Structures are given as C-alpha cells and as structure tokens.
Amino acid sequence: MPTPRSLRRQNPITFVLAGILCIGFFIFFFSSSDGAPAVGTQGTGETASNVLSPPSLPFRKSKSNEPPPAPPVVHYYMNNLTNTRTPIENSETVLILTPLAKFYQEYWDNLLRISYPHNLVSLGFIIPKTKEGNAAYADLQTQISKTQNGPKLKRFASITILRQDTESPLNSQSEAERHKMENQKPRRAAMAKARNSLLFTTMGPTTSWVLWLDADIVEFPPTMIQDLAAYDVPIIAPNCFQRFYNEDTKKNDIRGYDFNNWIDSPTAQALGSKMGKDDILLEGYGSMATYRSLMAKMYDPSADPGAKIKLDGVGGAALLVKAEVHRDGAMFPPFPFYHLIETEGFAKMASRLNWESYGLPHYLVYHYNE
C-alpha cells in the first residue's frame, strides 16, 4: 500500500516572505489596442528602456548616485487575455507553482524537458525555513543559475522563490507520526496556506494558466501542458502514479499514488452531514471508509488514453487550472469547507463558483519513490 500523498506534507505555520529571486527574460508583446480609450503617454522604445516598477514589485535602482529619471508611462495592451485549447499559438503564459520541501534533481530535469516554450513559463516556489528547506533552497538555486545562464531556449521567463517560517512543526517527523489521522488537519491546513501565499503573491495580470506541480513529481510527458490545455476545461488533473519493484511478481510495476482525485459518494456525503463544522473527511483511512470512486484506482492501460471524467475532489500533485478560476477567488481553504480542506476543498470552492474539475484516469504522471 503506497503512502497517501497527503501524509507527505511539511508543516509550516506562519509565512514570512524572505528571499525573492527574480530572473529576467524578455518577452515581446505584439498585440494591438483593445479599443479602450487610451489617455496619457503611449509607451515608446525610449520609455520602455527604463527599469520599470511592476504593479507591486519595485526594482533596484541601477546606480544609486544617478538622479532617477522621470517615471515612464507604459501601456500593456492585451487583446483579452485568453486560455484556449491552443495555448502556444496564442502565446499564453503558464505559471508553474511548486511547494518545495525537498529538492529532487529528477524534478528539475523533468521540468526542463517540457516542450511548452520556456519563455512563456514562469516558475514559483515556496520553501519552508527549516534545515531541510535551506538545503532544498541551495540545490534549487544552483540548478536555476545553471539553467538561466544556459541555452536561451531552456531559460524560463521568470522565477520567484518565497521562504516561509515554520513556527511549531510537529516535534516528531517520523513515518508513523506523519501517518496519524489527527495530524492530517493541521498539516493540510499549513499546506493550504503555503499554496495560497504562493498563488496570491506570484499570479500577475498576464497569467493565463496555473500549473500546480508538487516537488516530488519526477516524470510526465514533455507535452503535458499542451495535452491538458487541449481539453479546454477549468481544472484538470492527470493520474498520479508511482513506480516500484513488485516483490510478488519480481518485476518493475506501477501503483496509484494520489488519492485526493475522487468522485463523491453518498456515504461520504452522509458522513459529512453528521460531522461537527470543524471536522474534515479524509481519504485513505480504514476507520473512515468513504466509498468514493478514486481516480487512482481507475487506470486501465487498454482504455482510451484520452478519456476524461468529472471529479469532485482533486489533488495537487499535478493540476492545470485556468487563471480565471483563481481570479474569481478559488483558493485552497485552510479551514474545513464543506468538510474538505486544501486541494479537495479547492475543487469544492471552484464548483461553488461554477467551475468544474476533471481528471484523466489513463494519463499518468509519476511520484518519486523514496
């Protein structure tokens, strides 16, 4: 039985944004006016050559002794920011967000292989301020430095790293402790806050898509972003599996890993209706049998690989979300929301905003096997 991924969360409590790493890459906007009235100075090559302050992140001044030039006024005209089934043709930007507790080289190598144009991809990380987090931060920066100084086609548009404080992590981080059901709510709540911090801080006016990608996802098809976007649905999750050596068959094998992608059941609904308002439903515990239909159990190599199903709960291992879903307000509830929390609560909140979630049972991504 694989470890449910919800047990593998770190435990940050309060968040302090500490280290911001910003790596620039130049992207061209060739879009015409949107027809709205334009008053004020039109941006020209001259003014655009200034170091601008973006909406909320001011830049260092180049040389502190020079008098600052007059602030330029630059207009960015975007013909209705889109998120379509052909995102590359429409130059749609993707923001890949990863809560990072431990750095896996395989994660980074796999990320570099995505065939979506890297100059349309921004990365965002949130890393706990723990000893393990510091190590992950150092490893990540080494790789970023290598990539962003490497071949131009491999460089990402920008990279942001947030550091978060961990006020009172559970003292024991043993395997057994992480599994305990009563530890799940604070763990998932802390993870939800980390995701929200990352999302609220990094999403900008040009973001078309947000890809949530956990740091322990080490293998997926390089075309995944295009593949998922082609479904043109608000929220879509591939099926998260794990490779392992099967002692029974003496062969390499795979097994379902992320149990947070599910279709709801009357049993789970009934359980929830009898709960106190602060109680949450959890998946993968024998003492709380929900009889939900888990996508992790639906994989069939002989089925139509493109088949999609409607989901009521989603996991965050790999999850493509149209930016407008988040802009409407859909976030990861750190509190019980219809007795759901974090990514599962996100799917419920999105559905309250009339955005539907889908899953691809036969499209696999792989979780690291420690």
Next chain:
Amino acid sequence: MPTPRSLRRQNPITFVLAGILCIGFFIFFFSSSDGAPAVGTQGTGETASNVLSPPSLPFRKSKSNEPPPAPPVVHYYMNNLTNTRTPIENSETVLILTPLAKFYQEYWDNLLRISYPHNLVSLGFIIPKTKEGNAAYADLQTQISKTQNGPKLKRFASITILRQDTESPLNSQSEAERHKMENQKPRRAAMAKARNSLLFTTMGPTTSWVLWLDADIVEFPPTMIQDLAAYDVPIIAPNCFQRFYNEDTKKNDIRGYDFNNWIDSPTAQALGSKMGKDDILLEGYGSMATYRSLMAKMYDPSADPGAKIKLDGVGGAALLVKAEVHRDGAMFPPFPFYHLIETEGFAKMASRLNWESYGLPHYLVYHYNE
C-alpha cells in the same frame, strides 16, 4: 434614510484583463541578507540595470533589433516582510485597491493628500468595460498622467488598471432596480469577483498592507493609513459616513452610510440557520430584520475617538488589511459563505483563518453624496 452602499454596485459578470498601465518609480532596498543560503550570481549594479521580468509580468523589450542580453539574476533580500504599528519607519509598502465604476475628482484629490510616503504606495483599479467605465478610465488616466509626471513626492510607486467585461448587466439600472433585494446577490457576487481579480492580480511579494478604498470615498484624514496601522490588528475599518443637508434642522449634517460593518446578533444567526444553503443575509432591509449592531449607528462625537470595537462583518468602503490575511487565503466569497457574501463573507472567512476584524466607530471617512 441613506442608500445602503451595497446597492451602489456595478454589475460585472466575467472578467477579462485588458488594459494594464504600469508606471514606474524607483524604490531602493537597503536590507541585509536574511541568513538563508544564497547560491547563484549576486545581483550587482550592472545586472540590475537590465530591464527585468518580474515574477509574472514580463516587460517590453527596449529595442526589438538588439540581441537580448543574458538574463540577469537579482536577489531581493527582505528582512522578514513586516506589517507593524510603525509602517513608515519600517518602509512597509501599501497596496491601495479600488473597484472603479465612476471617477470622482474628489476621490483622486483626497488620495493625493495622504501623508503616507507615496513611493511606498501602489495603486490598483478594476474598471468595468461599459460606457461609464470607459469614461472613468479616461478620467483616471488623465489624472494619473498628471500626478506621475508631477512633483516627485506625489508620485506613486506603481499603478495597475484592469478592465473587466460585463456580460449581462441588468437592463434597468434605475434607482428602484438597484434597491431590489433579489438583485443584491448577483450584484454582490459580481463585486466580490472583481475584488478577487484585482487582489490576486496585483498583490506582490513586497506588499505589507492592502487598503481597500471604494471609488466614492472622497474624504478622510491624510494620516488614515498610519492611524489604522497603529492599531496593529489584522483587519480594521473606519466608520463610513456621508455629508448631507438636513432639511429638518436646515443645517449641514452627517449620517451613517456603510451598513456592512456590524456585530452579529442571535436573530441573524437564527435567520441564517433556517435558510437554504444558497440564501444570504442582507443588512438594511425591513423585511429581513437582523438586529445586528451596526457600526454606522454607533458614532458619538463625544466618545474617545480612538475606541475600537470587534466586528463580525465588514464593508469595503475603507478597510485596511494585513497582507498576510489575504496570503493565507482570505478572499471575498462570491458565493454564500455562512450565508454571507463579498466583504461580509470576507470577515467571516478571515475569522475562520483566526484573523479578527475591528472597527473604529468614531473615526470617520466620507462617502460621496450624489
């Protein structure tokens, strides 16, 4: 009886980000390393003089024929982003967010008078794509252009304008139509989505405080940001009043205006418990007497002007929020959340995240009187 401010909402339905106006001003960061390990190229004057891509908003290239320089790596070290009772001394940045349906010159003139250092203040607007919105957009840009090219001390750090589509506005926008109780839910939901779009798009890694300020607030003390921040609480609202000519006394007078700042009542709780899950409680309707304690009714010119009270619901007329409250995930629910919506739902959601709301009954801000 003044018009409840919840009736004065525009009705945007779906949101398209169209016009982004970005006005740069240079801010210096003189903070030391936060002790986290730093790997990679340290930012220098040379690299910082490049036009950088911020986390999610890439810039125009200065001259399209020049080969792009190698992407610079710049580190922003911030000693634990703070929000304290002495925000100016700590150079804390404030993001002022305004949903703007109609431009009032008095709003802008009043905004220019704030004594908080303007180079620490970013502005964000969301404007509907209606005829009225286009006019407001033009007026706003004229004033922005004047201000940002005017005296350096009056210039703001940056300004972002989002345009939103309005798919199916109510056909009749008459006074009577706006008042109808059954129109309140879609109106407030649309306003909530507008606030969320603005918030998710403009908040950046350096934002310490968010000041929500409605476009029809035309008068408050220039020290308001410092005054409110001095309470060092997560969420705080001054009391929103309106000046008018009192026909009875034949004198200029004032009256309470924003009825969304309230302390909950057992009656309202009981009403909510009998409602369907999609029904909402509304304030200011005789047919739904909630017996909540309204801050708008508590003003006493002879009382201690600094007195604060705990609130359960807040309005958005003027509202100072610590950025970490939003980063934790607190947004403006466009769906009924504990039978509350928009700003009132925000206070409830914040309380679910253990952030408390406060009000200042005797600290007044003034709403425009049409």
